[in-house]
Amino acid sequence: MIADTNPPFLRAYKAIIHEHTSPLPPPPPPPPANEASVDLPLIDLGRLIFDPVVCKAEIRTAAAEWGFFQVVNHGVPLELLECLRRVQANLFRLPFAEKEKGRLLDFAVGCYKWGTPTATSLAQLSWSEAYHIPLVSPQVPTKLKARRVIDEYAMRVAQLAYQLVGILAEGFEGGNFDNNNYIEENCRPSSCYLRLNRYPPCPIRGVHGLVPHTDSDFLTLLHQDQVGGLQLMKGGRWITVNPNYNALIVNIGDLFQAWSNNAYKSVEHRVMANPHTERFSTAFQLCPSYGTIIQSPESPSLYRSFTFMEYKLQIQEDVKTFGRKIGLQRFISSTSANDTTQP
Numbered sequence: 001m002i003a004d005t006n007p008p009f010l011r012a013y014k015a016i017i018h019e020h021t022s023p024l025p026p027p028p029p030p031p032p033a034n035e036a037s038v039d040l041p042l043i044d045l046g047r048l049i050f051d052p053v054v055c056k057a058e059i060r061t062a063a064a065e066w067g068f069f070q071v072v073n074h075g076v077p078l079e080l081l082e083c084l085r086r087v088q089a090n091l092f093r094l095p096f097a098e099k100e101k102g103r104l105l106d107f108a109v110g111c112y113k114w115g116t117p118t119a120t121s122l123a124q125l126s127w128s129e130a131y132h133i134p135l136v137s138p139q140v141p142t143k144l145k146a147r148r149v150i151d152e153y154a155m156r157v158a159q160l161a162y163q164l165v166g167i168l169a170e171g172f173e174g175g176n177f178d179n180n181n182y183i184e185e186n187c188r189p190s191s192c193y194l195r196l197n198r199y200p201p202c203p204i205r206g207v208h209g210l211v212p213h214t215d216s217d218f219l220t221l222l223h224q225d226q227v228g229g230l231q232l233m234k235g236g237r238w239i240t241v242n243p244n245y246n247a248l249i250v251n252i253g254d255l256f257q258a259w260s261n262n263a264y265k266s267v268e269h270r271v272m273a274n275p276h277t278e279r280f281s282t283a284f285q286l287c288p289s290y291g292t293i294i295q296s297p298e299s300p301s302l303y304r305s306f307t308f309m310e311y312k313l314q315i316q317e318d319v320k321t322f323g324r325k326i327g328l329q330r331f332i333s334s335t336s337a338n339d340t341t342q343p
């Protein structure tokens with residue numbers, strides 16, 4: 001018998017699935033009637049050399065107006081991306097029991113996650129599995145080739161994230177916001193993560209691959225395959241992001257929104273599960289150390305000062321109490337708060 005590679009979603013979430021629907025295979029999907037699809041603003045980073053002022057301005061405008069944009073000529077070789085995708089597919093093709101047991105490729109125990117253990121309804125369930133890999137600098141270079149590919153990708157993409165964050169931070173009030181190298185000091189590679197995502201085909205219609213959320217970091221750099229399914233909230237409705245295999249998607253996280261005093265937007269996004277096809281994506285998360293204080297240098301500041309640890313603990317508590325993350329609204333400063341900001 002061939003060992004099953006997929007997590008046992010139907011068995012584990014039987015109760016919430018049967019409450020809402022029966023898991024019959026869906027008919028082929030009709031084109032969604034009211035769902036728009038878009039190409040995100042596309043920025044050619046090659047122009048940073050020839051036309052830096054205009055290129056940087058485009059990056060800042062996209063971050064302010066969309067919170068999401070994509071970059072090409074990003075310096076991460078396509079062959080490396082392809083190699084990473086093969087490593088990623090192989091990791092997920094292992095028997096489920098092996099993935100759950102952990103310690104694959106020297107990953108920390110517990111870095112493999114699937115589904116949503118706290119879900120009490122179908123709307124809260126994420127039909128996906130992931131390896132959350134902290135970026136630790138290896139004491140001894142690893143002999144594992146697959147691990148080397150992951151580390152190489154993480155290093156390249158981290159460099160790109162620092163470069164982009166520098167450009168974004170230069171752009172406040174016409175001056176340099178980051179004179180003190182705040183991001184480089186506080187978001188060292190050792191507090192960043194790489195998340196390898198797989199979205200198995202899902203036989204139940206309308207289920208999320210990843211439930212609606214904003215990212216609890218400074219910046220996320222995402223690579224998605226050609227399957228599609230990523231959607232973001234714009235103008236009060238969900239729009240589907242057209243995949244572009246050559247591009248990396250950049251999105252602003254909650255911490256950057258707070259630090260920039262809302263100049264840049266952390267936009268809600270989600271992934272819709274696909275009934276027929278598995279999907280892969282890779283997310284690099286630029287995170288600070290837990291003790292880092294998030295406080296906009298602008299005055300007045302829209303958010304009170306908080307540490308990253310406080311932010312994470314508040315999210316955990318809200319997920320337990322309300323079944324969802326409330327996020328930045330929790331940290332609006334008392335001078336700018338009004339009644340509508342409370343859950």
Ligand SMILES: O=C(O)CCC(=O)C(=O)O
Pocket residue numbers: 195197210215220222224230269270271280281282283
């Ligand atoms: O898989 C995707 O397209 C999105 C992943 C994502 O939003 C995340 O990892 O935070």
Ligand SMILES: [Fe+2]
Pocket residue numbers: 213214215220269
């Ligand atoms: Fe996300």
